[in-house]
Amino acid sequence: MYIHALLLFIAVIPPAASVSISQDPVPKGCRYVLRDQSWPSLSDWAHLNTSVDWQLIATVPLASVSHDPTYDEAACARMQQSWAFSQTHIPDPASIVEPLAQNESCDPFTPRTSPCRLGNYAAYAINVSSPSRATAGLQFAREKNIRLVIKSTRHDLLGKSIGRGSLGLCVQNLHQVSFFTYNSSLYTGPPRKFSLGILAWGIYEAAALVGKRVLAGTCNTVSVAGGFSQAGGHSLLSSTYGLSADNVLEWEVVLPDSSLVVATPNQASDLYWALSGGGGSTYAVVMSMTVKTFPESSIGIGGAAITYTNQGISEDTYWASITAFRNHIPAWVAAGGVFLPLRPLTFPDKTPDEVNNLIAPFTTELDNLAISFVLNITSFPNYLAHFNQYYRSFPSVNGGRLIPRSLITSNRTQDLVDVYRQITASGDFMMIGVCFVVSGPPVAPNGLNPYWRDTIVHNTIQSSWNFTASWENKEVEMLAG
Numbered sequence: 001m002y003i004h005a006l007l008l009f010i011a012v013i014p015p016a017a018s019v020s021i022s023q024d025p026v027p028k029g030c031r032y033v034l035r036d037q038s039w040p041s042l043s044d045w046a047h048l049n050t051s052v053d054w055q056l057i058a059t060v061p062l063a064s065v066s067h068d069p070t071y072d073e074a075a076c077a078r079m080q081q082s083w084a085f086s087q088t089h090i091p092d093p094a095s096i097v098e099p100l101a102q103n104e105s106c107d108p109f110t111p112r113t114s115p116c117r118l119g120n121y122a123a124y125a126i127n128v129s130s131p132s133r134a135t136a137g138l139q140f141a142r143e144k145n146i147r148l149v150i151k152s153t154r155h156d157l158l159g160k161s162i163g164r165g166s167l168g169l170c171v172q173n174l175h176q177v178s179f180f181t182y183n184s185s186l187y188t189g190p191p192r193k194f195s196l197g198i199l200a201w202g203i204y205e206a207a208a209l210v211g212k213r214v215l216a217g218t219c220n221t222v223s224v225a226g227g228f229s230q231a232g233g234h235s236l237l238s239s240t241y242g243l244s245a246d247n248v249l250e251w252e253v254v255l256p257d258s259s260l261v262v263a264t265p266n267q268a269s270d271l272y273w274a275l276s277g278g279g280g281s282t283y284a285v286v287m288s289m290t291v292k293t294f295p296e297s298s299i300g301i302g303g304a305a306i307t308y309t310n311q312g313i314s315e316d317t318y319w320a321s322i323t324a325f326r327n328h329i330p331a332w333v334a335a336g337g338v339f340l341p342l343r344p345l346t347f348p349d350k351t352p353d354e355v356n357n358l359i360a361p362f363t364t365e366l367d368n369l370a371i372s373f374v375l376n377i378t379s380f381p382n383y384l385a386h387f388n389q390y391y392r393s394f395p396s397v398n399g400g401r402l403i404p405r406s407l408i409t410s411n412r413t414q415d416l417v418d419v420y421r422q423i424t425a426s427g428d429f430m431m432i433g434v435c436f437v438v439s440g441p442p443v444a445p446n447g448l449n450p451y452w453r454d455t456i457v458h459n460t461i462q463s464s465w466n467f468t469a470s471w472e473n474k475e476v477e478m479l480a481g
């Protein structure tokens with residue numbers, strides 16, 4: 001009752017600039033959202049609740065503890081401290097990770113007296129942990145013609161998992177992974193099977209226990225069977241094994257018509273093709289996926305961290321070192337390496353001597369530029385230990401671009417470095433680039449954007465977010481980016 005009361009309370013506060021109530025009937029192809037006249041009634045929702053094992057949740061924004069009439073000083077202080085971390089938002093059924101999309105509609109840093117509004121949040125969520133709950137949600141959305149969104153970790157920075165005023169199917173609570181031998185005309189060997197919400201971290205730990213390597217995110221909080229693998233999925237192991245989508249053997253899904261289908265290269269093969277690279281939320285609700293694994297070797301994972309700063313050297317010298325760095329990317333990725341500049345390089349099955357030989361041409365150039373650097377070459381027995389050393393915590397990123405190999409190997413490398421220099425000089429921005437090649441071939445043809453195959457750097461621009469600055473100042477900062 002309490003949750004209902006709060007939802008109604010939130011609903012009657014008109015959002016500052018979006019009070020228009022659409023008239024029935026809605027235009028063809030449009031879906032009802034919260035506050036539309038034909039939005040389902042409370043008794044409709046109560047009925048849906050009975051068909052999803054009582055796992056229907058009315059959205060209460062996490063930061064409602066920071067606003068009247070539900071203000072709680074201690075809880076609000078905790079919320080402020082943890083708000084910037086995606087781990088705070090992931091377990092919640094509706095919370096939004098990206099600050100721009102949160103839009104301060106219910107924010108722990110705004111005054112206690114400012115109302116907590118639903119803003120861009122979904123209205124309801126079903127805690128999906130079985131196909132039958134997904135089926136019930138799909139059927140309800142179809143019958144009531146309401147907006148539906150599939151939500152996993154909500155790391156999608158384009159906002160595809162937000163679904164303002166919608167019913168959300170939350171798939172982030174399933175954490176199951178199993179290993180078994182797989183035998184099909186395409187592949188015989190040990191795959192792993194993930195349920196939908198499993199995060200990279202859980203997979204690395206599970207794989208280490210059985211002596212396997214698996215492809216999952218550098219960021220350890222993306223959902224491996226969710227948007228990550230459905231859109232491609234690059235890993236520190238991609239120069240050696242390809243993208244995650246290239247290694248999927250099966251997708252177990254619920255279709256919009258509520259049917260359960262297993263899509264493989266030989267069965268529902270068009271669906272398999274589309275899901276393997278075509279992007280999340282488009283074709284079906286993925287319940288689990290089965291992918292190839294790769295054995296750990298006796299050599300383990302080679303790594304190297306080269307660290308230097310622009311302290312004590314001229315800006316030109318610093319950027320000359322970045323140009324030099326760019327020129328070594330093709331050789332390093334060809335040797336199976338994946339890396340972020342100024343972060344460690346990852347070389348599966350390379351000994352420390354081999355790693356040293358690979359990076360020596362670059363460190364010689366740093367010497368020639370009189371740049372002092374710290375070099376740390378590492379060797380770990382398995383992928384988990386390597387990941388633990390370097391990537392346990394990963395910064396959040398905004399926006400991205402795929403840089404083709406042709407640009408790095410052409411005489412235009414300098415143009416690219418000049419663009420980086422301009423971007424980082426124009427404000428509080430940091431360039432991050434994950435460098436890798438997508439080694440082929442995929443287990444079967446798939447719908448992956450073909451640009452991945454030509455990519456050598458995935459660049460992202462990072463900027464800090466000041467939660468206590470005025471909204472105008474935050475927006476100015478984002479627009480500058």
Ligand SMILES: Cc1cc2nc3c(=O)[nH]c(=O)nc-3n(C[C@H](O)[C@H](O)[C@H](O)COP(=O)(O)OP(=O)(O)OC[C@H]3O[C@@H](n4cnc5c(N)ncnc54)[C@H](O)[C@@H]3O)c2cc1C
Nearest residue numbers: 152153154155156160218219223226227233234280281286
């Ligand atoms: C900090 C950070 C680091 C990142 N690091 C990497 C990286 O190293 N490598 C990489 O390849 N990518 C990386 N990404 C990008 C990330 O893989 C994508 O944003 C991906 O879409 C996240 O998927 P998700 O399911 O976790 O997130 P969500 O935002 O919950 O979902 C993304 C999309 O998939 C849909 N979806 C989710 N689950 C399902 C499902 N079960 N069935 C159908 N549709 C579903 C959603 O509706 C949405 O459209 C990173 C992103 C961030 C923010």
Ligand SMILES: *[C@@H]1O[C@H](CO)[C@@H](O)[C@H](O)[C@H]1NC(C)=O
Nearest residue numbers: 015016017018100101103120
């Ligand atoms: C943020 O909310 C305001 C109303 O308070 C609205 O006008 C604006 O469109 C919203 N912006 C985003 C990005 O959601």
Ligand SMILES: *[C@@H]1O[C@H](CO)[C@@H](O)[C@H](O)[C@H]1NC(C)=O
Nearest residue numbers: 003045049054055056057058
């Ligand atoms: C669904 O039922 C559960 C169990 O009774 C209840 O806790 C929850 O509030 C209900 N959801 C909604 C939206 O009413």
Ligand SMILES: *[C@@H]1O[C@H](CO)[C@@H](O)[C@H](O)[C@H]1NC(C)=O
Nearest residue numbers: 057091092093127129173174
């Ligand atoms: C969702 O279900 C999972 C178990 O499947 C449970 O652990 C979790 O607490 C539930 N989440 C909510 C918000 O009810």
Ligand SMILES: *[C@@H]1O[C@H](CO)[C@@H](O)[C@H](O)[C@H]1NC(C)=O
Nearest residue numbers: 181182183184185187188189
């Ligand atoms: C895989 O299946 C084929 C045909 O069913 C069979 O001949 C083969 O022995 C199987 N391989 C393994 C490793 O089980």
Ligand SMILES: *[C@@H]1O[C@H](CO)[C@@H](O)[C@H](O)[C@H]1NC(C)=O
Nearest residue numbers: 305374375376377378379389
């Ligand atoms: C170098 O790597 C080792 C692990 O082999 C680690 O313990 C140490 O902290 C690293 N040193 C630096 C300076 O990064």
Ligand SMILES: *[C@@H]1O[C@H](CO)[C@@H](O)[C@H](O)[C@H]1NC(C)=O
Nearest residue numbers: 406409410411412413414415
């Ligand atoms: C770069 O190479 C192209 C041909 O590959 C040539 O046309 C162009 O003039 C070169 N540009 C510079 C600045 O050298």
Ligand SMILES: *[C@@H]1O[C@H](CO)[C@@H](O)[C@H](O)[C@H]1NC(C)=O
Nearest residue numbers: 464465466467468469470473
């Ligand atoms: C954030 O903004 C507030 C208010 O403008 C300001 O006082 C504070 O110094 C800013 N913090 C940072 C780290 O810039």
